[in-house]
Amino acid sequence: MHMLTLACLAALPLGFATCALAGDGTDTPADGGTPPMATPASTPGGWQMAFNAGAQSDYLFRGISQTNHRPSGFAGLDLSWDGAWYAGTWTSNVDFSPSGDTRTRQEIDLYGGWRPTLAGVNLDLGYIYYDYLHQPSHLRESYAETYLRGSHAFGATSLGAAAYYSPNFPGSSSHALYGEVNLTHAFNATWSASAAVGRQSIADGATRNDGSLARFAYNTWNVGATWAINDHTSLDLRYWDTNTHDTGSIYRSRLVMGVKATF
Numbered sequence: 001m002h003m004l005t006l007a008c009l010a011a012l013p014l015g016f017a018t019c020a021l022a023g024d025g026t027d028t029p030a031d032g033g034t035p036p037m038a039t040p041a042s043t044p045g046g047w048q049m050a051f052n053a054g055a056q057s058d059y060l061f062r063g064i065s066q067t068n069h070r071p072s073g074f075a076g077l078d079l080s081w082d083g084a085w086y087a088g089t090w091t092s093n094v095d096f097s098p099s100g101d102t103r104t105r106q107e108i109d110l111y112g113g114w115r116p117t118l119a120g121v122n123l124d125l126g127y128i129y130y131d132y133l134h135q136p137s138h139l140r141e142s143y144a145e146t147y148l149r150g151s152h153a154f155g156a157t158s159l160g161a162a163a164y165y166s167p168n169f170p171g172s173s174s175h176a177l178y179g180e181v182n183l184t185h186a187f188n189a190t191w192s193a194s195a196a197v198g199r200q201s202i203a204d205g206a207t208r209n210d211g212s213l214a215r216f217a218y219n220t221w222n223v224g225a226t227w228a229i230n231d232h233t234s235l236d237l238r239y240w241d242t243n244t245h246d247t248g249s250i251y252r253s254r255l256v257m258g259v260k261a262t263f
Contacts, residue, residue, distance in 0.1 A: 048080045056236075056258025059092055062178065062200055063220035063242035063251050066107070068095040086126075087112035094132065096141070104141060106133040113147075124149040143168045158184045175203035195223040218251065219243045233261045 052075065058065055059072035066072070076090035090109045113126020127146050135141045143166055151160035160182045169176035180198035187193070201217035224238030236258050242251040 045082050048083075050078045050080075050262055052076045052078075052260060052262045054258060054260035056256055058254055058256045059094070060222075060240045060254060060256055062198060063218070063222075063240050065254070066092070066094045066096075068097055069254070070095060084115050085113075086115065101136055101139055101141070104132045104135045107131070108133065121150050121152050139170075141170050143170055156186045160184075169202055177201055190228050191225065192228075193223075193225045195221070197221045220251075232263055233259065235259050 053073075054075075055071060055073045057071055058069050059067045059074075072092050072094075074090065074092035076088060078086060078088035080086040088111055090111075092107050094104060094107045096104050108131045109128055110131070111126055111128035113124055115122065115124045117123065125146075125148050127144065129144045130142060132141045145164045145166045147162060147164040149160065149162040151158050162178075162180045162182070164178040166176040168174050178198060178200045180196055182194065182196035184192060184194040197219070198221070199217070199219050220240070220242045222238050222240045224236055227235045229235060236256075238256050238258075239253070240256060241253040
């Protein structure tokens, strides 16, 4: 499930910047980072173990391609206790060459958290560390986030919100915040649709060579449909986009198809 950034704003002193991001917590084929929100009915007591694996035409996170608009393969392992406490790991190939990093090729996420239910709201409080193998010594890409998510079901429709905070975000500013609202509707046991709108920002901007200030802040959104082929396999088709901002043109609209298996 899910994550967040790399090689971000490193090029701003040169007059421009690109940014690569890791996975996030949406229940789409590449769930890099945090696992999907769970409902009490779907979380039996005792220890539970689950695996997931899949592939997709592009690995996008918060509107940014993690694979330079090429396909990705991913896999993950999740452990949970009594449906409330959980820990896991997730990995995917990455390609950050648009940001000048031609070495990093693999992302590995480690995470854990607590999922209580309060007044009918399913909460998720957790921590995730995004690590990248063979990252350049001069470019720090690995970082951590804490997050708080919540969702409430209104029949077949679920409304959610999330906030992610990083104290060591890559780039010229160490603090970063991402906020999101999302909506999911299950038409039946096989088909569902979902959409999300979020905003990524950092605490401070960066100064270009000409003295102007570039700010890394943008809005992102996605909408898509998921088909549950069977109890273990799903197919997702999703449209991603962002608004314009100082970090360049790599945040363009993209249609992504992916397949995910859980067992």
